[in-house]
Each structure stands twice: as C-alpha cells, then as structure tokens.
Amino acid sequence: MTTTSTTRGRRRAPSRMQRAAGKAAALQKPRVILALLVLLGLTSVMLLDGYLRAEVGGDQRVRTGAGSSKVPDKVLDGGPILTFRGDRATTVSVPKKTIALTFDDGPNPTYTPQVLKILKKYDVPATFFLVGSMVSRYPGIVKDMVGQGDEVGIHTFTHVDLSYQSNARVDREMKQTQLALAGAAGITTTLFRAPYSSETDAIDNYSWPVYKRLGQEGYTSVFVDTDSDDWKKPGVSKIVDWATPKGTSGAAVLMHDAGGDREQTIKALPKYIEKMKAKGYTFTTISGVMEKQNTGSGRAVTGAAAALRPGGSVPNGPQARGVSVTGGLQAAQHKATGATLYEGKALIVAVAVAEYALPVLSVGLMVVGVAVMGRFGMMVVLARRHYRQRNKRRFSWGPPVTRPVSVIVPAYNEKECIANTLESLSRSTHPIEVIVVDDGSTDGTSEIAREAANALGMTNVRVIRQENAGKPAALNHGVRSASCDIVVMMDGDTVFEPDTVRHLVQPFADPEVGAVAGNAKVGNRNTLIGAWQHIEYVMGFNLDRRMYDLLRCMPTIPGAIGAFRREAVLQVGGMSEDTLAEDTDITIAMHRAGWRVVYQEHARAWTEAPGSLKQLWSQRYRWSYGTMQALWKHRKSLTDKGPSGRFGRVGMPLVVIFQIVTPVCAPLIDVFTAYSMIFVDFTAALLAWLAVLAIQLVCAAYAFRLDREKYRYLLMMPLQQLAYRQMMYLVLIHSCITALTGGRLRWQKLKRTGEVGTPAGVG
Amino acid sequence: MFVDNSGRRSKLLRRIGLLAGVLCLGYAVVLGLAFMGIGTATPSSLLPFAGGGPAGVRNSGPRGTEPPGGFGTPPARPTGTPLTGAPTGTRPSS
Structure with missing residues (x-):
C-alpha cells in the first residue's frame, strides 16, 4: 500500500480508496482468479446436476379443478x-x-x-x-x-x-x-x-x-x-x-x-x-x-415422401433450416444447424461432464467423511487408552531420571521474551544446564540474557553467540556444546513451569525412548484468534499426539518443548536445514533410526501463538509446507526395512491422510453443505452440519477434560468451524501449490510482544 | 526440497492453471447460454409444420419470415398453387 506525504513531509495512512485499490489488486492475482474460476466450475457442475434432477428449480405443482370457459x-x-x-x-x-x-x-x-x-x-x-x-x-x-x-x-x-x-x-x-x-x-x-x-x-x-x-x-x-x-x-x-x-x-x-x-x-x-x-x-x-x-x-405414408421443395424461394433469413x-x-x-447444433452438442458434453464429475466428487466427499469420523473415533479411543495407561498409579518408565540435562534456547531478536524464559527456567525443579544460543541477534539479546541470568542468580547459564545461520544451525550448535546426555529444546519465547523439565525427561528411563514431546499451551488465549488456536492445540495437537504416541508414528515434536537423547540427535545428523519444519524432519528421522518417540502430557510449556491473521497464516503456511518437505525427504522409508520401513508404511500414510489429504478435500465438505443448504433441503443440511459440529465438540470437550482445561473456550468452536477451518485448508492448498511450482518461501518471524508468562497460581 | 530454481515447473503449472481456468469459464458460459435458451430459434423462424388443409399453406408465425409456402405439401397436390401466391406480401397481421 502506498503512502502519500503532505507538504509537511509526514506520512499519511492509506486512504480508503487506496485500501480498496489494494484489495482489488490482491483479487486480481492469478491464483485467486483461478481459485474463483474453479469454484465457479464446481458450482456449475453441481447446479446443473441439481437442475437435471429437479432438485434445483423444481416445481411439483399440478393444477386441478380449473374451469374451461375461455377455451373455444x-x-x-x-x-x-x-x-x-x-x-x-x-x-x-x-x-x-x-x-x-x-x-x-x-x-x-x-x-x-x-x-x-x-x-x-x-x-x-x-x-x-x-x-x-x-x-x-x-x-x-x-x-x-x-x-x-x-x-x-x-x-x-x-x-x-x-x-x-x-x-x-x-x-x-x-x-x-x-x-x-x-x-x-x-x-x-x-x-x-x-x-x-x-x-x-x-x-x-x-x-x-x-x-x-x-x-x-x-x-x-x-x-x-x-x-x-x-x-x-x-x-x-x-x-x-x-x-x-x-x-x-x-x-x-x-x-x-x-x-x-x-x-x-x-x-x-x-x-x-x-x-x-x-x-x-x-x-x-x-x-x-x-x-x-x-x-x-x-x-x-412411408418414407421420404414430402421433403421440402424450395421452389427457389428458400427464406433468406439466418434461420434457413427448413x-x-x-x-x-x-x-x-x-x-x-449452426449455433443451435453446436450449442446443443456443447450442452450434451457439459451434462456428460457433470454426470461423471459429481459421482467422483461424492466419492471424495465420502472418503473425507469416513476419514474424519474415523480419526475422531480413533482419537477418542486411543486418547483414553493413553491417558489411563500413563496415569495409572503403578505406571513408570523405569527408575526416576535425576541426572542433569541441558536446555537449549535458540534466540533471534528475543529481547522482549528472553528474560521471562530464563526466569521460568530458574525455577526448574530438575537440575539443568541452560545454553542460550544467540543466532546473530541485532537487538542485544545476548546482553539481556546475561544480565537476566545474573539478576536471577543463575550460575548454570551459558550464552553462546554465533553469526546468523538459522534456527537449525543454532540448535545444532547448542547440542554440540551441551555437556549432558539429554537435551531439551525450546523456543526463545517459551515459558516453562517449574516441573516441566522433570516431567519431560522421565520417559528416558526407558532405553527405547529417543525423544519426548511435551504439552505446548497457548498463553494468549483470550482473543478470538488466540482462543481458536487454544482449541486447536488442546484438541488437534494433544489429542492427536496421544494417538500417534500409541501408534508409534508421531510426526512432530513441538519446537517449543521437546527432549532428545544427545547421542540420537547426533546419530541422525542433527537438525537439518533441508526443510522449513526441522522439528518434523528430525522426529521422522528418529523414527527411522528405530527410536521411540513418546508424548508426556504433564510437561507443560506456555507459548505465544500468533495474534494476527497474517502472522497465523504465515506460520501455518510454513508449517504445512515444511511438513510436506519433510515427508517427501523421508519418502524412501516407504520401501525400507526395519523400523524405518515400519514408520514408512504405517506412520507416514496416516500422517499423509490425516494432515494432508483430508484437509485438502475439506473444501468439498463446505461446498456440498452450502449447495445442499441453498438448493436441496436447508433444514436437513443444517442438521447434518450441526451433527458434525456436535461430534467435534464432544471430542474437543473430551480433550479439554483430559488436559483439565476450562470448558468455556469451547464456546468459540462453532465460529471456528465457519472461518478458522476454511483458513487452514486454504493455507494448505496454498502451500501445496507452492510446493508444486517450486517457488521459494520467506521465513517469517512472529512479532513478539512478551506477554506470555505462566499463569498465576502455578509453580 | 521442492525448490525448483529453473522455474520450469512453475511455467508448466501456470499453463495448466490457465487451461483449467479457461475450461471452467467456458463450461459456465455454455451452461449459462443453454439455460437462457440463447442460440436457439423458436419454430416460427423455421419453416413451420403447417397443418395443410385446403386453405393453402402460409407461414403462420406473427413474425413471418419469407414464406415460400410450407413443406409437407403432399405429392398429390399440384405444387404451383400455394407457392406462387405466398411470397408477395401476404404477411398475416396478428
């Protein structure tokens, strides 16, 4: 958007006209036009099919009992x-x-x-x-x-x-x-x-x-x-x-x-x-x-008796087809002949297209429906099993882990948050060594970190500064410098509870466990967008993670809170820069190397979720693109032997179906629902939509219950279905297209405001 | 991963996208025209199926294009009578 300067040289905010012009320009982008045209084509197919079956514009009235006085x-x-x-x-x-x-x-x-x-x-x-x-x-x-x-x-x-x-x-x-x-x-x-x-x-x-x-x-x-x-x-x-x-x-x-x-x-x-x-x-x-x-x-009368005899006076109008x-x-x-014939043939072709397309789309819709319902069912069943298993009084991973662990904090321009982060770490009940890796910050993050550590009386903090090389490189640097055999990775703006690290590292008592995913929570949940993400984190991430834990195919350890065996990280080559989702990349690599990846629900970390739509879009765009990159990078696991093959043949298809195929086909649900509501039967379609929403609400409520979260945030869920969900699948389709066309993505940084801390009363 | 610096893939996909967009637009246009019935004529602008009868054959439509007389004139009838009279301005007023 352009700004104009007055004679005094001040910048003016874009006027309404300029904003409208900006929006108009955005609408003209080729991909938006293509999306609208595809939607137009899809709508035409459905409307045509409805019209042919008298679902659209049908009129069943039959006249009876009228008089015939005016008929000769x-x-x-x-x-x-x-x-x-x-x-x-x-x-x-x-x-x-x-x-x-x-x-x-x-x-x-x-x-x-x-x-x-x-x-x-x-x-x-x-x-x-x-x-x-x-x-x-x-x-x-x-x-x-x-x-x-x-x-x-x-x-x-x-x-x-x-x-x-x-x-x-x-x-x-x-x-x-x-x-x-x-x-x-x-x-x-x-x-x-x-x-x-x-x-x-x-x-x-x-x-x-x-x-x-x-x-x-x-x-x-x-x-x-x-x-x-x-x-x-x-x-x-x-x-x-x-x-x-x-x-x-x-x-x-x-x-x-x-x-x-x-x-x-x-x-x-x-x-x-x-x-x-x-x-x-x-x-x-x-x-x-x-x-x-x-x-x-x-x-x-038989056969070719009475053909036209023009007599030299065929009508010379354009409709000479007698x-x-x-x-x-x-x-x-x-x-x-002429226009009528060609248009007629085009119509027949159009009908044939619709007659083929609609069953295909319906099958797609059914597949998505079955997948979504199946996922809900599996999630609830497996989540319950996971919860009961892990929370049994007699359950334990093995002898308690008490040795110190290294906590790596990669930071790039985190001057607002780093002090909070360090303060939360200072209250950790588990012995830790903190390594802050400053990835070439320009806002004095290193100095602030050192000051904060001193002010808090922390003696176990090392601040390492490196030239700006990206998060994977910073993490690798931290892992290499770590002196303990277990490393905990977090983000520069994540806030831990005092018990977090202790809970997080207990699973390592089991020698099969190579990595542990913690429970990331949204701190800024009192805005609309925050509440939506809160629901998504509790239900989508934590409920999903319990299921993936039991199925041994967890695709991602959150960057905000994860723990790894140092040797395992080095064994798989450290964090890689091949993809934009290095957390997914390394988690899949862990699976392929034969390590077990588990979910520890009691290890809570508080993170600041994106506060604006633009930042959210950017974050999810990066995540879905990165996930696709990671899955593609590890595609060989489909045909590998051993644990790598197990993941490739069981875990990866599940992840692909639930995290890519289903969301990509999700627009079909909305299109069919809208079509049914407008043209077929408003009440029935609405009831069906409400039924699906009810099922989701029940699952979400169950997830909230398992995590002991307040139910009142669920009030946002219906609205979430109308806007948030659509945004998520648009993001996914966008990232798919980018992946297909081979374009390059910018890394977008979340605007930090440093407003997230552990809630009062905890720790 | 996925990044293709040569831009070849994006060109190909751009072409496919253009084709898809044009097809969708054309599809909607064909259906729109067919629905409105644009491009087809009512039978009066075609030679009508005249009911025959001794009154002779004339174009019955109010719009009346040049009628050479109807077809459907059975072979038994002499071709001369109805045809010659018709074109000379006997437009039915309606």
Missing part, C-alpha cells in the same frame, strides 16, 4: 392435434383404423431401448414426447430413436406444469429442450405435449393461453384420445384394454416409457400391437396422421 368449444370437442395459424386454432383428428402411439417422459435407459426394440420388431413407428433433462443425460437413445424413424416431441425440460410458470420459464423450458435434442440427435422439433395434459376436453383456462402462445410460435400441441393409464400399473390386460379405442375409431394413445416401473407397459405393448393389427389398424406417427388427413385418404429429416413420418422435425 371446437377445441374442447376437437381432435388431439392442435395447430395455430395466427389466432386461429385448428384441430386434427386421427383417421379411422389408425393408431398414433405416443410415449411420454422418456428417454429412460432401462425401458426406452426395450420399447424401441418392440417397435422395430413389429415395424411400427411411434411418437415420443421427451423430457429435456433426460434427453441431455441419455442422448444416445434419442439418436437411435430418430434413426429408427420414430418422431420426437417436447415434453418440457424439467416436467413442470406450464400453467404455473411465467412466460420466460415456458420459453426456457422449450428452448433448452430444443438444444438438448439438437445436441443428441441433430434435430429440432415442432411437436409439443404439456406435462399433466390429457384429452382436449381437459384443457382449462390456465393452460389454454400457454397453448395459444406456443402455437403462435409454431408448435403443434398434441393431446390424447385414449389413455392406457399404464402408469397406474393396473396389469397388462387392463392396459391393453384401456388403450383400445371404441369400434373402428382412430386414436392417439398415451403410454409411458419412463417415470417409474414400466415393466407392465413393456409386456403390454406387443400384445396391444398384435391386437390392433389383427383388427386391421395401422400405426403411424403424429406427422403421419397429419399427412393422412391432408391427402384425405387412408393411405399410410429441411425435414426423412419426410412424412418425421415431418415435424428439422435438421439442427
């Missing part, structure tokens, strides 16, 4: 085919001894192909009124249909009662279905049948205007003479019966090839066709009926 009598009493010329409505009836078979609600992947097979077997054409959402999902069936010589008409896109819809929606339903047909079979159609319609005498005052409007646009509305009512599943013989018209009348017959269990329809159809053929009936399509009525004869497909029986269809 000749329409109410007329035939089932309704066309318009201008304002004039004309109806056409089906001629005698002719059946126009019509199927509604298709295409369906199970039944429609069977219907097509039967029709082909008996060489009988039919007219299918297709629902656009099904056309886009099963385009191949429609292509076969048209190829076989059957006719198609529109049955809206989402099967809504059009009398309830606005003009705009009616238009959209028709146009969307045309696009779907164009993409699926390269045609558009002028035939239409409204959902929930039946005979012409059932047209009411609300649907009549819809038919009029569509008719004036050029659509031919098709109704029903004889309803087989096959959707009621009354039995095969009843279906055949009800579909048979009286005497020798012709009829447009309604059957369904989709929308439920149509087994009876499939069985009834051959019987019906044979029965009517035996009575001397012929079968045709709606266009075939129109054709017959035009010729005024009963001749069935070529009928194969003539007579499919005369209502036109070949789709």
Whole structure:
C-alpha cells in the first residue's frame, strides 16, 4: 500500500480508496482468479446436476379443478392435434383404423431401448414426447430413436406444469429442450405435449393461453384420445384394454416409457400391437396422421415422401433450416444447424461432464467423511487408552531420571521474551544446564540474557553467540556444546513451569525412548484468534499426539518443548536445514533410526501463538509446507526395512491422510453443505452440519477434560468451524501449490510482544 | 526440497492453471447460454409444420419470415398453387 506525504513531509495512512485499490489488486492475482474460476466450475457442475434432477428449480405443482370457459368449444370437442395459424386454432383428428402411439417422459435407459426394440420388431413407428433433462443425460437413445424413424416431441425440460410458470420459464423450458435434442440427435422439433395434459376436453383456462402462445410460435400441441393409464400399473390386460379405442375409431394413445416401473407397459405393448393389427389398424406417427388427413385418404405414408421443395424461394433469413429429416413420418422435425447444433452438442458434453464429475466428487466427499469420523473415533479411543495407561498409579518408565540435562534456547531478536524464559527456567525443579544460543541477534539479546541470568542468580547459564545461520544451525550448535546426555529444546519465547523439565525427561528411563514431546499451551488465549488456536492445540495437537504416541508414528515434536537423547540427535545428523519444519524432519528421522518417540502430557510449556491473521497464516503456511518437505525427504522409508520401513508404511500414510489429504478435500465438505443448504433441503443440511459440529465438540470437550482445561473456550468452536477451518485448508492448498511450482518461501518471524508468562497460581 | 530454481515447473503449472481456468469459464458460459435458451430459434423462424388443409399453406408465425409456402405439401397436390401466391406480401397481421 502506498503512502502519500503532505507538504509537511509526514506520512499519511492509506486512504480508503487506496485500501480498496489494494484489495482489488490482491483479487486480481492469478491464483485467486483461478481459485474463483474453479469454484465457479464446481458450482456449475453441481447446479446443473441439481437442475437435471429437479432438485434445483423444481416445481411439483399440478393444477386441478380449473374451469374451461375461455377455451373455444371446437377445441374442447376437437381432435388431439392442435395447430395455430395466427389466432386461429385448428384441430386434427386421427383417421379411422389408425393408431398414433405416443410415449411420454422418456428417454429412460432401462425401458426406452426395450420399447424401441418392440417397435422395430413389429415395424411400427411411434411418437415420443421427451423430457429435456433426460434427453441431455441419455442422448444416445434419442439418436437411435430418430434413426429408427420414430418422431420426437417436447415434453418440457424439467416436467413442470406450464400453467404455473411465467412466460420466460415456458420459453426456457422449450428452448433448452430444443438444444438438448439438437445436441443428441441433430434435430429440432415442432411437436409439443404439456406435462399433466390429457384429452382436449381437459384443457382449462390456465393452460389454454400457454397453448395459444406456443402455437403462435409454431408448435403443434398434441393431446390424447385414449389413455392406457399404464402408469397406474393396473396389469397388462387392463392396459391393453384401456388403450383400445371404441369400434373402428382412430386414436392417439398415451403410454409411458419412463417415470417409474414400466415393466407392465413393456409386456403390454406387443400384445396391444398384435391386437390392433389383427383388427386391421395401422400405426403411424403424429406427422403421419397429419399427412393422412391432408391427402384425405387412408393411405399410410412411408418414407421420404414430402421433403421440402424450395421452389427457389428458400427464406433468406439466418434461420434457413427448413429441411425435414426423412419426410412424412418425421415431418415435424428439422435438421439442427449452426449455433443451435453446436450449442446443443456443447450442452450434451457439459451434462456428460457433470454426470461423471459429481459421482467422483461424492466419492471424495465420502472418503473425507469416513476419514474424519474415523480419526475422531480413533482419537477418542486411543486418547483414553493413553491417558489411563500413563496415569495409572503403578505406571513408570523405569527408575526416576535425576541426572542433569541441558536446555537449549535458540534466540533471534528475543529481547522482549528472553528474560521471562530464563526466569521460568530458574525455577526448574530438575537440575539443568541452560545454553542460550544467540543466532546473530541485532537487538542485544545476548546482553539481556546475561544480565537476566545474573539478576536471577543463575550460575548454570551459558550464552553462546554465533553469526546468523538459522534456527537449525543454532540448535545444532547448542547440542554440540551441551555437556549432558539429554537435551531439551525450546523456543526463545517459551515459558516453562517449574516441573516441566522433570516431567519431560522421565520417559528416558526407558532405553527405547529417543525423544519426548511435551504439552505446548497457548498463553494468549483470550482473543478470538488466540482462543481458536487454544482449541486447536488442546484438541488437534494433544489429542492427536496421544494417538500417534500409541501408534508409534508421531510426526512432530513441538519446537517449543521437546527432549532428545544427545547421542540420537547426533546419530541422525542433527537438525537439518533441508526443510522449513526441522522439528518434523528430525522426529521422522528418529523414527527411522528405530527410536521411540513418546508424548508426556504433564510437561507443560506456555507459548505465544500468533495474534494476527497474517502472522497465523504465515506460520501455518510454513508449517504445512515444511511438513510436506519433510515427508517427501523421508519418502524412501516407504520401501525400507526395519523400523524405518515400519514408520514408512504405517506412520507416514496416516500422517499423509490425516494432515494432508483430508484437509485438502475439506473444501468439498463446505461446498456440498452450502449447495445442499441453498438448493436441496436447508433444514436437513443444517442438521447434518450441526451433527458434525456436535461430534467435534464432544471430542474437543473430551480433550479439554483430559488436559483439565476450562470448558468455556469451547464456546468459540462453532465460529471456528465457519472461518478458522476454511483458513487452514486454504493455507494448505496454498502451500501445496507452492510446493508444486517450486517457488521459494520467506521465513517469517512472529512479532513478539512478551506477554506470555505462566499463569498465576502455578509453580 | 521442492525448490525448483529453473522455474520450469512453475511455467508448466501456470499453463495448466490457465487451461483449467479457461475450461471452467467456458463450461459456465455454455451452461449459462443453454439455460437462457440463447442460440436457439423458436419454430416460427423455421419453416413451420403447417397443418395443410385446403386453405393453402402460409407461414403462420406473427413474425413471418419469407414464406415460400410450407413443406409437407403432399405429392398429390399440384405444387404451383400455394407457392406462387405466398411470397408477395401476404404477411398475416396478428
């Protein structure tokens, strides 16, 4: 952000405009744009899927009991085919001894192909009124249909009662279905049948205007003479019966090839066709009926009869696509060309993408869900076991460890905190040797440390100064200078309790133990961010650490409080600078060398957590990037033998799943939840989210109980789910991308304020 | 670990990211257009399926593009009669 200087030369804070400009600039960063576009793509996929399944924008209303006073009598009493010329409505009836078979609600992947097979077997054409959402999902069936010589008409896109819809929606339903047909079979159609319609005498005052409007646009509305009512599943013989018209009348017959269990329809159809053929009936399509009525004869129209004769006067507008497909029986269809065709095909592809993508995403969501729930379950069970084991009265690691240990304090510009740290160490109940390693500080840390040590009367403090070389180098220097065989590593701003070191080093009585992780606590927990981190430390770190301890795969000993056998550290080569998370690095190295790493819950250390969002982001960015570096560095352990292999094949996968894969997929949970809440069922989605929150609260409460922490901080937990969690997975994704692109990270230093001390009443 | 000073990986990933972004945008655009029904014509701008009938065939849409007469004229009917009259300004007023 820029600052401007006044004539007096003072700096001004950035104005509101400048801050807004800064934010706008941040939003334009390519990765933000990409993230937003991916989110847009994901949302589009989900919305499309919801729309196709009538979860989004569905309308189940069906109109009943309306009057028909405004509908012209000749329409109410007329035939089932309704066309318009201008304002004039004309109806056409089906001629005698002719059946126009019509199927509604298709295409369906199970039944429609069977219907097509039967029709082909008996060489009988039919007219299918297709629902656009099904056309886009099963385009191949429609292509076969048209190829076989059957006719198609529109049955809206989402099967809504059009009398309830606005003009705009009616238009959209028709146009969307045309696009779907164009993409699926390269045609558009002028035939239409409204959902929930039946005979012409059932047209009411609300649907009549819809038919009029569509008719004036050029659509031919098709109704029903004889309803087989096959959707009621009354039995095969009843279906055949009800579909048979009286005497020798012709009829447009309604059957369904989709929308439920149509087994009876499939069985009834051959019987019906044979029965009517035996009575001397012929079968045709709606266009075939129109054709017959035009010729005024009963001749069935076949094949390529009535193609367009341009006569040299093809309309020269941009919509010059009046070529009928194969003539007579499919005369209502036109070949789709140009924009319609391409857009239709693009739509079909888009639907196919959504149909594949959504199951994949759902599987991802389920994997994450199972992992998260599994982790909770394991954590609670194993934490309980760990607690009971370690706190049994008769439990002990071995003979008590009483020999002195070295405490290494790496410090870089810690002038605010170093005095506190040393004071806390001065009250240690265990004999210690303190080695302060000043990593080239520029604020007089060394001097302050020496003064503090003198003031406190500490004689066991050595202050070593080195040129600025980073924390790993400082720690290594300290380890090399240490004279005891056990070293405790802490941060320059960590504050110990008097008992901390004693508790921390007791596990070394067990010769298998190579390193011990202590219990790091957040001191500045009374701010919102502090409280969130406090919950995270108690639950996420300590509960997790108990589980990892028992599973022998603890990935990280906190830099704020950890103890190592000096020989073990030197054996694995000391702290390494290969990664940004040297604590994770050395812990994994310990595992691979065969040492046991345990968690000592009673060794408490108080640390200052980042107080601002920016610092927190920086810290977690470094941690997640560093963890990935460390895991990658030790990837060979997957195929190693011995203890290294054990860690590589058991510990590492657990860590990868719980600390990388699950958080990376966590956004899916939020996206699906938001989608379900907005578009599917608000209450159910909210309840599910609250249930997950409740489970987390229970686990967190258990963690708090094990650590004897005050429960009131848990009040922050719901809010934590809404903001903190999202931030954490954004950080992780950010660090993944950085790792992939091979960029270089800056080491960011926490702004120290020196406000953390042990709480009053302790020690 | 992970640091790639040559910048090759980042260039490749940048390209992949660009492709992904364009695909997502295109996807949303296609769906938006299809949803609004933009890019498809109503049947009146196509030659309509005229109901035939002795009144002769005329374009029935109120918008009325140049009608050469309908198709669907059955072969038995002489082609001359309906076609010649139509284009000369008999737009139906509606």
